[in-house]
Amino acid sequence: MANRNTSPSSTVSVHSNITVHTEKHPDFRASSSASPPTSTPPTSLGDDTSVMSELPPKIEQVVEQQQDEVHIPPPSKIASVITQSTESAPSTPNNNNSGRGRPTRSSRSSVVTYNVQILAGTAIHTPTKYLETHHGNVLHGPIDAVVKANPSPSPKKRRTPGSRRNSTDTNDPAEQQLAAETAQAAQRRSSRATDLRREALRNLSGAGELVANAITGGKQLVQKTLKRSASDSRLRSSTQTAPPASAKRPRTARDAEPNDVSNKNGGSGDAEKEVVKPKSKQWLSQGLFVGQTRGFDARLSGSQNRARLKSRKPKENNTLPLPMFTAGDSLDSNPKISYRDFKLPFDVYNPLLRKVKVDGWTKISKNRFIGEASALWKREKQDSSQCYCEVEDGCGEACHNRIMAYECDASNCRLTEDQCTNRPFADLKKRSKSNGYDYGVEVMQTEDKGYGVRAMRSFNPHQIIVEYAGEIITQDECERRMKQVYKKDKCYYLMSFDNKMIIDATRGTIARFVNHSCEPNCEMIKWTVGGEPRMALFAGRRGIMSGEELTYDYNFDPFSSKNIQECHCGTPSCRGVLGPKPKKPAHEEKSLAASLVAGAKRKLQEAFGGRGGTAGSSGSPKKRKNGNSATTKVMNALAQTTAARAKAEQEAVTHAAQLASRQNRAANRSKVLNQSKRSAGLRKTTILQGTTTSTVTKSSRHATFSIRKVSKPSTLNPGKRVVGSSTQRIVSNVLKKGAKKGLPPNNNSAKSAQTQERDETPNQDEEEEDITSGSDSESPNITPASLRSAHRKPQQQRLLKQSKLPFQPLNLASSASKTKKDIMEIPDSEPEDEIVEPEESDEQAGNQDLAKIAASKLKGKKKANAPASRSLHKTGAAVTKSAAKARAKGKSTKHT
Numbered sequence: 001m002a003n004r005n006t007s008p009s010s011t012v013s014v015h016s017n018i019t020v021h022t023e024k025h026p027d028f029r030a031s032s033s034a035s036p037p038t039s040t041p042p043t044s045l046g047d048d049t050s051v052m053s054e055l056p057p058k059i060e061q062v063v064e065q066q067q068d069e070v071h072i073p074p075p076s077k078i079a080s081v082i083t084q085s086t087e088s089a090p091s092t093p094n095n096n097n098s099g100r101g102r103p104t105r106s107s108r109s110s111v112v113t114y115n116v117q118i119l120a121g122t123a124i125h126t127p128t129k130y131l132e133t134h135h136g137n138v139l140h141g142p143i144d145a146v147v148k149a150n151p152s153p154s155p156k157k158r159r160t161p162g163s164r165r166n167s168t169d170t171n172d173p174a175e176q177q178l179a180a181e182t183a184q185a186a187q188r189r190s191s192r193a194t195d196l197r198r199e200a201l202r203n204l205s206g207a208g209e210l211v212a213n214a215i216t217g218g219k220q221l222v223q224k225t226l227k228r229s230a231s232d233s234r235l236r237s238s239t240q241t242a243p244p245a246s247a248k249r250p251r252t253a254r255d256a257e258p259n260d261v262s263n264k265n266g267g268s269g270d271a272e273k274e275v276v277k278p279k280s281k282q283w284l285s286q287g288l289f290v291g292q293t294r295g296f297d298a299r300l301s302g303s304q305n306r307a308r309l310k311s312r313k314p315k316e317n318n319t320l321p322l323p324m325f326t327a328g329d330s331l332d333s334n335p336k337i338s339y340r341d342f343k344l345p346f347d348v349y350n351p352l353l354r355k356v357k358v359d360g361w362t363k364i365s366k367n368r369f370i371g372e373a374s375a376l377w378k379r380e381k382q383d384s385s386q387c388y389c390e391v392e393d394g395c396g397e398a399c400h401n402r403i404m405a406y407e408c409d410a411s412n413c414r415l416t417e418d419q420c421t422n423r424p425f426a427d428l429k430k431r432s433k434s435n436g437y438d439y440g441v442e443v444m445q446t447e448d449k450g451y452g453v454r455a456m457r458s459f460n461p462h463q464i465i466v467e468y469a470g471e472i473i474t475q476d477e478c479e480r481r482m483k484q485v486y487k488k489d490k491c492y493y494l495m496s497f498d499n500k501m502i503i504d505a506t507r508g509t510i511a512r513f514v515n516h517s518c519e520p521n522c523e524m525i526k527w528t529v530g531g532e533p534r535m536a537l538f539a540g541r542r543g544i545m546s547g548e549e550l551t552y553d554y555n556f557d558p559f560s561s562k563n564i565q566e567c568h569c570g571t572p573s574c575r576g577v578l579g580p581k582p583k584k585p586a587h588e589e590k591s592l593a594a595s596l597v598a599g600a601k602r603k604l605q606e607a608f609g610g611r612g613g614t615a616g617s618s619g620s621p622k623k624r625k626n627g628n629s630a631t632t633k634v635m636n637a638l639a640q641t642t643a644a645r646a647k648a649e650q651e652a653v654t655h656a657a658q659l660a661s662r663q664n665r666a667a668n669r670s671k672v673l674n675q676s677k678r679s680a681g682l683r684k685t686t687i688l689q690g691t692t693t694s695t696v697t698k699s700s701r702h703a704t705f706s707i708r709k710v711s712k713p714s715t716l717n718p719g720k721r722v723v724g725s726s727t728q729r730i731v732s733n734v735l736k737k738g739a740k741k742g743l744p745p746n747n748n749s750a751k752s753a754q755t756q757e758r759d760e761t762p763n764q765d766e767e768e769e770d771i772t773s774g775s776d777s778e779s780p781n782i783t784p785a786s787l788r789s790a791h792r793k794p795q796q797q798r799l800l801k802q803s804k805l806p807f808q809p810l811n812l813a814s815s816a817s818k819t820k821k822d823i824m825e826i827p828d829s830e831p832e833d834e835i836v837e838p839e840e841s842d843e844q845a846g847n848q849d850l851a852k853i854a855a856s857k858l859k860g861k862k863k864a865n866a867p868a869s870r871s872l873h874k875t876g877a878a879v880t881k882s883a884a885k886a887r888a889k890g891k892s893t894k895h896t
């Protein structure tokens with residue numbers, strides 16, 4: 001026993017304390033080791049010597065025989081035997097000292113303990129593998145039958161799973177296991193009985209007859225039990241070579257395969273063949289759908305259906321194969337196919353909503369006024385917006401409301417809810433009523449930014465994601481909370497809102513958890529919904545993929561340096577802190593159009609308020625407050641203005657040159673025309689013949705061609721004094737007078753002036769008098785382009801802008817007055833350019849006039865600038881008023 005093998009594979013029991021000599025049938029050695037580790041605890045008996053060695057050889061033989069026959073006595077009988085033996089035990093010499101407290105070794109060994117589970121065969125925790133190893137070779141039944149069934153057992157050979165399968169001839173592992181377990185249970189019961197019997201024998205070693213009787217009785221009992229168990233069909237089937245599984249019909253042909261093979265190899269014949277035959281599907285032989293295939297169309301005839309079936313192409317499989325099974329293979333097998341990256345939907349790769357529980361977050365879904373905020377909130381209606389979109393537009397990108405960040409509703413949009421696509425907050429409301437994936441965001445735990453929010457679905461570019469709502473508080477309340485309530489907090493949920501109020505989302509929507517990023521994927525935008533401002537998080541221009549963390553740029557105002565926080569957004573352009581966005585240089589910020597508008601404004605200021613943008617900007621307290629950035633802005637603006645001015649000057653010069661060449665060409669043409677017309681003896685020419693020839697010639701040209709064209713200042717030839725009393729001069733006079741009277745310039749006066757001109761009054765004084773008298777005689781022929789163009793204020797502005805002349809509102813009067821002056825400056829050498837190319841439109845004509853003015857202005861820029869502004873103020877009430885208005889406007893703009 002000292003060298004006893006205690007390993008689990010040992011065939012010697014360490015618990016039963018019985019060593020059975022099994023020379024005859026070494027295979028049976030294992031039967032004594034049936035008791036698992038949890039069975040009867042070891043006693044001190046037999047540590048040195050085998051009990052069996054003390055047994056008389058006769059008894060040992062009996063035991064051997066008993067074992068060979070594998071009789072299992074019922075436990076109750078055995079117990080009675082054991083009781084008897086223990087009762088008789090004190091009479092044995094080993095128990096002599098029982099009266100002195102601790103009993104002797106041998107007496108202690110006689111105290112039998114039982115493991116009821118083992119005895120009942122319900123101890124299922126013994127590893128099956130262990131049991132298989134040790135009890136697989138136990139045979140059951142009468143010896144004769146066993147010997148018959150196993151004529152030449154190979155005692156040393158261990159059973160492998162393969163060999164076991166061969167012996168059972170089944171492939172169903174469940175059934176194999178069931179059979180094995182049943183067999184093992186039976187073995188356990190039998191071996192336990194044997195063990196107990198042996199123990200009983202050992203205990204009764206000195207009991208002589210009693211023992212012999214007991215054994216005999218026990219033998220009978222065991223035999224009876226064995227017979228009973230042999231009659232049990234399950235036990236019987238477990239010991240038979242044919243597996244119990246074979247009784248069952250296999251479900252598939254594959255299941256049946258091994259049996260088929262065994263049949264081919266001389267298996268058990270036709271009966272078994274039938275057993276392995278797979279189930280055949282039962283088809284309907286009657287009823288409505290008999291004979292119809294899946295694609296059968298009842299409207300077609302049989303042959304048509306067949307033809308259709310034949311012609312049908314195999315359906316293309318559009319289902320996305322799961323990448324974990326196929327993507328790799330596909331990539332390897334077909335390198336020609338190009339694949340694109342994709343992401344699985346959030347609910348596929350992350351199917352469960354993660355409910356992160358956040359302490360101290362009271363969720364509210366609507367803005368709530370707190371304290372004074374409600375009283376101080378300005379309730380007057382916000383600026384309204386209206387859209388005029390058509391149904392086809394659907395309030396798309398061009399929708400006025402959308403551009404102005406106003407939500408469309410019945411009051412400001414003609415489209416219905418279904419037609420209009422500019423109702424983000426209404427959409428959000430709908431979404432919030434559906435499931436979590438529709439709503440689309442959830443709180444997550446980030447690595448180093450605390451909580452965050454991630455998308456559980458994809459969002460289109462600029463689609464609304466979630467509203468930022470909370471408590472609306474005043475600035476005072478905000479300061480109080482910062483100092484008192486949130487003193488120790490690291491995270492703030494405060495956001496500037498409308499009416500100088502603040503949204504505190506400490507109690508608010510999930511949007512409060514959205515973290516900052518210097519390269520964000522969302523934007524926080526204020527919208528006007530039903531006349532009220534509301535903040536919401538919108539997807540950026542790239543849109544959002546499911547699973548992405550949502551971020552926006554806080555443009556954070558830390559209030560004090562104490563609150564400056566380190567940024568962990570980890571983007572390449574991270575600014576390092578949760579600070580405000582650096583201001584972009586003005587030229588980057590503004591579009592070309594915006595800068596042009598700004599330039600025009602500046603010029604307005606120059607014209608009305610003083611020279612240069614610096615003075616204007618310095619007057620702005622707001623800009624002064626802004627410090628460096630404001631200065632930079634002004635400097636940039638100045639640089640821009642200078643550059644634009646230089647460019648415009650260049651353009652004006654070019655334009656003037658073009659005009660000059662055009663005029664030359666026109667003059668040449670007119671010479672030819674004049675010659676032919678002179679010969680025709682025109683009336684006007686005759687009238688004017690009393691004056692100088694040259695005058696006649698020229699005036700006749702005027703008379704002939706200038707009825708419509710003369711109005712252009714450029715067409716006037718100031719070199720000819722007589723002709724100097726041209727329409728323009730008259731117009732300017734009329735306008736001047738009108739302006740002096742405080743009258744707005746009107747076409748009538750201009751027209752009357754031209755009517756006068758039509759009469760070709762030779763004397764300028766006369767002319768002027770006539771004009772003063774204000775003859776209103778109208779001529780349908782007189783619609784001078786110059787008058788129309790002169791009335792086109794924007795046109796003038798544009799040209800003036802080009803020429804960089806100071807802006808002149810109601811420029812008509814001043815330009816007219818100056819025209820007169822300018823005309824005087826134009827040298828005589830300028831020929832009859834009044835005969836303008838007939839193909840030119842009125843507008844072009846006007847342009848040319850103004851361009852000419854511009855060109856002449858450029859000649860003496862300094863000179864021109866100063867009187868211009870002066871004349872502006874002098875020109876008349878209308879001008880003064882508008883100038884004052886414009887100036888006031890410019891100033892007020894600065895101050896806001």
Ligand SMILES: C[S@@+](CC[C@H](N)C(=O)[O-])C[C@H]1O[C@@H](n2cnc3c(N)ncnc32)[C@H](O)[C@@H]1O
Nearest residue numbers: 449450451490491492512513515516567568569
């Ligand atoms: C509106 S809360 C955002 C939710 C916050 N992470 C939380 O756990 O409740 C703003 C606070 O989040 C933290 N935070 C947000 N974005 C961050 C970033 N990019 N880096 C570091 N901290 C950030 C800052 O502490 C900040 O005060």
